[in-house]
Amino acid sequence: MTGSDGIPAPGDVPAEDRPAVSVDLVVLTILDGKLQVLLVRRRHEPFGDMWALPGGLVRLDESLEAAARRQLLRKTGVSDIYLEQLYTFGDPDRDPRLRVITVAYYALVPVDAVPILKTERTEADIGWWPAEPPMPLAFDHGEIVSYALCRLRNKLDYTPVGIELLPQCFTLSELQRVYEIIMGRTMDKRNFRKKIRGKEWLERAEGTRRDGPHRPAQLYRFVSRRSE
Amino acid sequence: MTGSDGIPAPGDVPAEDRPAVSVDLVVLTILDGKLQVLLVRRRHEPFGDMWALPGGLVRLDESLEAAARRQLLRKTGVSDIYLEQLYTFGDPDRDPRLRVITVAYYALVPVDAVPILKTERTEADIGWWPAEPPMPLAFDHGEIVSYALCRLRNKLDYTPVGIELLPQCFTLSELQRVYEIIMGRTMDKRNFRKKIRGKEWLERAEGTRRDGPHRPAQLYRFVSRRSE
DNA sequence: GCAAAAGTGTTGGCCTTACACCCATGT
DNA sequence: ACATGGGTGTAAGGCCAACACTTTTGC
Numbered sequence: 001m002t003g004s005d006g007i008p009a010p011g012d013v014p015a016e017d018r019p020a021v022s023v024d025l026v027v028l029t030i031l032d033g034k035l036q037v038l039l040v041r042r043r044h045e046p047f048g049d050m051w052a053l054p055g056g057l058v059r060l061d062e063s064l065e066a067a068a069r070r071q072l073l074r075k076t077g078v079s080d081i082y083l084e085q086l087y088t089f090g091d092p093d094r095d096p097r098l099r100v101i102t103v104a105y106y107a108l109v110p111v112d113a114v115p116i117l118k119t120e121r122t123e124a125d126i127g128w129w130p131a132e133p134p135m136p137l138a139f140d141h142g143e144i145v146s147y148a149l150c151r152l153r154n155k156l157d158y159t160p161v162g163i164e165l166l167p168q169c170f171t172l173s174e175l176q177r178v179y180e181i182i183m184g185r186t187m188d189k190r191n192f193r194k195k196i197r198g199k200e201w202l203e204r205a206e207g208t209r210r211d212g213p214h215r216p217a218q219l220y221r222f223v224s225r226r227s228e
Numbered sequence: 229m230t231g232s233d234g235i236p237a238p239g240d241v242p243a244e245d246r247p248a249v250s251v252d253l254v255v256l257t258i259l260d261g262k263l264q265v266l267l268v269r270r271r272h273e274p275f276g277d278m279w280a281l282p283g284g285l286v287r288l289d290e291s292l293e294a295a296a297r298r299q300l301l302r303k304t305g306v307s308d309i310y311l312e313q314l315y316t317f318g319d320p321d322r323d324p325r326l327r328v329i330t331v332a333y334y335a336l337v338p339v340d341a342v343p344i345l346k347t348e349r350t351e352a353d354i355g356w357w358p359a360e361p362p363m364p365l366a367f368d369h370g371e372i373v374s375y376a377l378c379r380l381r382n383k384l385d386y387t388p389v390g391i392e393l394l395p396q397c398f399t400l401s402e403l404q405r406v407y408e409i410i411m412g413r414t415m416d417k418r419n420f421r422k423k424i425r426g427k428e429w430l431e432r433a434e435g436t437r438r439d440g441p442h443r444p445a446q447l448y449r450f451v452s453r454r455s456e
Numbered sequence: 457g458c459a460a461a462a463g464t465g466t467t468g469g470c471c472t473t474a475c476a477c478c479c480a481t482g483t
Numbered sequence: 484a485c486a487t488g489g490g491t492g493t494a495a496g497g498c499c500a501a502c503a504c505t506t507t508t509g510c
């Protein structure tokens with residue numbers, strides 16, 4: 001069956017003329033005062049021994065987001081996390097073996113929510129690497145990471161994205177540090193507090209954090225988050 | 229060859245286990261004082277006789293954007309137009325026949341740049357339809373159109389998107405009308421002019437437009453656009 | 457008592473909004 | 484002359500950036 005306009009219906013295209021479709025994940029966290037991205041080491045050609053984004057092929061019966069969550073769970077053990085579709089990269093030459101179109105997602109995880117990866121990476125084949133400056137990655141994954149960082153920064157202007165990088169309770173200074181790390185610049189403490197106090201997504205939690213020879217800090221919490 | 233993590237390399241997946249990949253286009257214009265979207269009438273099941281977004285399968289050797297431009301050229305005869313990737317829709321059930329993942333793009337065209345479509349649609353199988361209120365469309369195309377409108381409105385806040393809907397020379401009133409139509413609300417003439425005058429992407433053109441029993445309007449132009 | 461981070465207000469500039477009248481032309 | 488859209492300024496309020504000192508604790 002062919003459309004009246006000469007365009008074949010999808011089912012008429014031989015399956016071998018179809019590209020493969022994958023998802024790739026830019027999983028970001030804050031570690032050592034820097035944005036870090038989760039990478040896996042490739043074991044095979046092409047790009048053997050290079051670092052790459054975690055990802056994998058989309059199964060025929062799962063949605064794109066489900067595929068992304070499956071990869072995330074497999075690599076990090078975390079589920080129920082902030083995940084957003086980023087962009088779809090489909091340059092015909094991005095994989096030298098065959099045509100692979102990849103739908104990129106990005107995820108933000110509090111570093112202490114990823115138990116497996118809290119240890120230093122030694123020579124394991126998965127680990128956190130600084131998101132900047134860009135390092136050479138397999139395929140077009142460097143470009144995908146840049147794109148994710150760009151999106152994250154824009155998004156921070158109008159949504160409480162920093163939320164996802166902190167544990168349930170946190171101090172305002174910790175939140176400010178997250179913002180500073182993402183934006184790559186320092187901010188004024190009073191202005192920062194003025195801006196975010198009054199946001200509807202923030203509320204005081206009970207208790208304080210005392211973690212040093214100084215005044216304890218009031219704890220805060222995000223309203224209506226996972227586990228509420 | 230199988231990855232050390234048990235994940236098959238893309239080439240190891242039988243081609244028949246791959247989804248089909250298409251692009252769909254949300255081509256928007258302003259016509260009759262409304263945002264209108266270009267639709268084609270389906271001639272076959274499923275969704276026979278319903279209206280749908282123009283689109284088609286991605287060829288193995290072309291990039292996603294190239295596929296989108298090819299479809300755009302085929303349906304409208306226009307090339308060299310503003311085109312942006314929107315989102316990728318991949319619900320397993322979005323096409324009842326087989327798994328089709330579609331990468332949606334949106335495009336903005338000045339209505340008078342689409343010669344074929346300036347006529348009313350009669351009973352042709354392609355034509356402009358008001359983008360709002362939403363009408364029932366084939367597949368998940370209604371959702372895609374909503375998404376495009378949402379994106380367009382957000383984008384208008386910080387980029388001169390309205391550009392793409394106007395001919396090369398235009399009056400400030402015409403530009404304001406574009407903004408009003410996109411945003412769905414009226415704006416104050418003096419404030420509007422204050423805001424956009426001083427934008428670096430706008431410059432006065434020579435001449436005026438006199439098209440009625442009233443004062444002629446100064447023409448403006450966008451800097452560094454196609455044909456410059 | 458001192459080191460270290462927590463906490464707190466005011467001011468000036470800029471941007472956004474609201475608002476009303478005269479101008480140039482065609483008929 | 485009049486009808487029609489083109490064109491212009493000002494004042495008030497809100498938002499953002501700059502800026503310095505006191506408080507509470509552990510040692």
